[in-house]
Structures are given as C-alpha cells and as structure tokens.
Amino acid sequence: MSVSAEDMxxxxxxxxxxxxxxxxxxxxxxxxxxxxxxxxxxxxxxxxPGGSMKDRTxxxxxxxxxxxxxxxxGSHLIESSxxxxxxxxxxxxxxxxxxxxxxxxxxxxxxxxxxxxKLGASVDLVTKKDEHGxxxxxxxxxxxxxxxxxxxSVWLNQYANERNWQAHYHGTGRxxxxxxxxxxxxxxxxxxxxxxxxxxARRLRETWPGLKTVAVDVVGxxxxxxxPGRREIPGMGAxxxxxxxxxxEIDEVIYVSDREAVQGCHxxxxxxxxxxxGSSGAVVTAIRKLIPSLPKPCRIVTLFPDRGDRYxxxxxxxxxxxxxxxxxEEK
Ligand SMILES: Cc1ncc(COP(=O)(O)O)c(C=O)c1O
Numbered sequence: 001m002s003v004s005a006e007d008m009x010x011x012x013x014x015x016x017x018x019x020x021x022x023x024x025x026x027x028x029x030x031x032x033x034x035x036x037x038x039x040x041x042x043x044x045x046x047x048x049p050g051g052s053m054k055d056r057t058x059x060x061x062x063x064x065x066x067x068x069x070x071x072x073x074g075s076h077l078i079e080s081s082x083x084x085x086x087x088x089x090x091x092x093x094x095x096x097x098x099x100x101x102x103x104x105x106x107x108x109x110x111x112x113x114x115x116x117x118k119l120g121a122s123v124d125l126v127t128k129k130d131e132h133g134x135x136x137x138x139x140x141x142x143x144x145x146x147x148x149x150x151x152x153s154v155w156l157n158q159y160a161n162e163r164n165w166q167a168h169y170h171g172t173g174r175x176x177x178x179x180x181x182x183x184x185x186x187x188x189x190x191x192x193x194x195x196x197x198x199x200x201a202r203r204l205r206e207t208w209p210g211l212k213t214v215a216v217d218v219v220g221x222x223x224x225x226x227x228p229g230r231r232e233i234p235g236m237g238a239x240x241x242x243x244x245x246x247x248x249e250i251d252e253v254i255y256v257s258d259r260e261a262v263q264g265c266h267x268x269x270x271x272x273x274x275x276x277x278g279s280s281g282a283v284v285t286a287i288r289k290l291i292p293s294l295p296k297p298c299r300i301v302t303l304f305p306d307r308g309d310r311y312x313x314x315x316x317x318x319x320x321x322x323x324x325x326x327x328x329e330e331k
Contacts, residue, residue, distance in 0.1 A: 022055075046280075052277075058085060075154055136240055170199075173201070183299065189303050213252075267284060
C-alpha cells in the first residue's frame, strides 16, 4: 500500500524526548467548578515527558543558549532547583551530551533526588537555612561557589533568565490561545520564578488585552511582600523576589497555606480524577477563593504544573500532612 505525503507528515516521529515537550492537553474542570456561570480550564502541564511544565523552561533556556553559543556540546550546566527544573535539565542534558550539577535542599522530595541521580545529574545538597528561613539564598551562594570551582560552567539562573518566561510565551501561552473555546477573563497560576504566569499572560493579552492575572503564592513566601515563614510544599513560593518578576502585570495575589494546597489536591483527585502536585492544589483553592468576587459568567484558565506521583511521601501522606502548621499556628 502506498503512503501519501500527507500521511507521512502525520506519521513524523519525534527525534528525541526533547521534541515531545509541550502540546499538553487542556481540560474543563466541570465537576469542581461547573456551576453559577463559571468555566475553569486547566492545562495539564504534568503531561510533559519529564513530568512538569519546567520541561518547557529547560528546553527553551538550553536550546537558545546552544544556538547563541553560551552553551556548547560538553558544557557543564548548574542550576538551583527544588526538583522539577532540575529533572527537566537533567533529561535534556542527557540528550545533548551536557554535564549537569543540580543544587537542591532538604525539601526536595526523595523521589525527585533519585530521578535526578538516575538521569545522571550530580546532586549538591545544601542544608543550612537562609536568613528568610528558606534555602534559596543558600542554594544560590552554593551555585556561585560551584561556578568558581568549575571553569566554563554555566548557570541557567531561572529566576533572572528572560528565556524562562519566553518559554511559556512561545509554548504554554500560545497553546492556550489555540485551545481555549473563547476569551478567558482570568489567568490563575502558582508562582515561584513567575516565568509561567508572565509568559502566558503576555501571550494571552496580545489576543485578549483585558485579561486579569492572578498569582497564587504560598503563606511564608516573600515574592509579593509576604512575611517570611515556614513553607513545606516544594515548587511554589520563594524566599526572594525573582529578577524577572514584573509586579505591575499582576492584578491580584491570593495566598494559600500548605494545608489549603493539600486540601485542593485531594479535592482535585476526588472530583476530577486528576492526580497532581502541591501547586495544582493551591491553584484549586485559590480559584475557590476568587470566584465569589468575579462578575459572572466568567472563564478562568490555569495550569497544573506537575504530577502527584512525586508527592506520595508529602501531600498524599497523612503523617506528613499532620505535621503541617494548623491555621492558628501559621502567623
Ligand atoms: C510544581 C511547581 N508549581 C509551580 C511553580 C511555579 O512556576 P514559576 O517558576 O514559573 O513561577 C513551580 C516552579 O518551580 C513548580 O515546580
């Protein structure tokens, strides 16, 4: 049987796992938010091959740096990551023959540490808390030490790298404009570097300038001027203000506690059958808090950044949840 040219195009098989990043599905969350003229659409970023939306950030930062010569075959990459970006970089580094050292802290989930090592990354653990009670500053100080120790090594620096938000502008945000059934009123996203929220917002606003953007931050994070404090869920929040943050492009910030994020994860699983990570639960809780203040009808779009599997020892473990501060202890 002869195969038509059109058929051949359809059959094009990706060259590597890196080419499988992106084109994630979008689903409507009818069971959690079906009523009262509210439509909520979530982009399932956990369906990226490395398990999170950070595959996009890593791919864009690395491929653009290979193009402009900042990174060459054999280069040694360094990054500070709570896990997701680290795993994404490790996966891509394998494909492109790059070395990679990932600076992590004790909050990185045990599963993520094992995955990083299996992907061939060198894992460098910092254990000393910084002046804000988190580990970010200590991790960054360690990155700078390693840069001095390994001549020619390259720090991707997701908190300051413009290619971080650009990855979402060209990828996630563009796909959202193609997948949404009509004009979105609100974009809601959990924030750490702010790259995903800003990249998507910038792309969506080109088509729908009136879009409202809502950042979801965790109690204890200092990104939007919050009081520094204990935070246990990896991925969300930060103990410093990211260089790429553009505060004036964000209309509202909603704070969610670790416990509320856990509750959101359990509701998402029970009502929608979606097994997602801590920041997805935080987003679910934030949308619940936001809905009463929105004019109806309204259409909300959001992201579920990573899968639940890697949180089995955390969010989905009752003993771990039990040790989280209760509401009255949070302040
Ligand atoms: C699970 C998870 N959710 C949310 C975020 C926040 O994304 P961004 O850094 O684009 O603000 C991250 C970032 O590491 C993450 O790993």
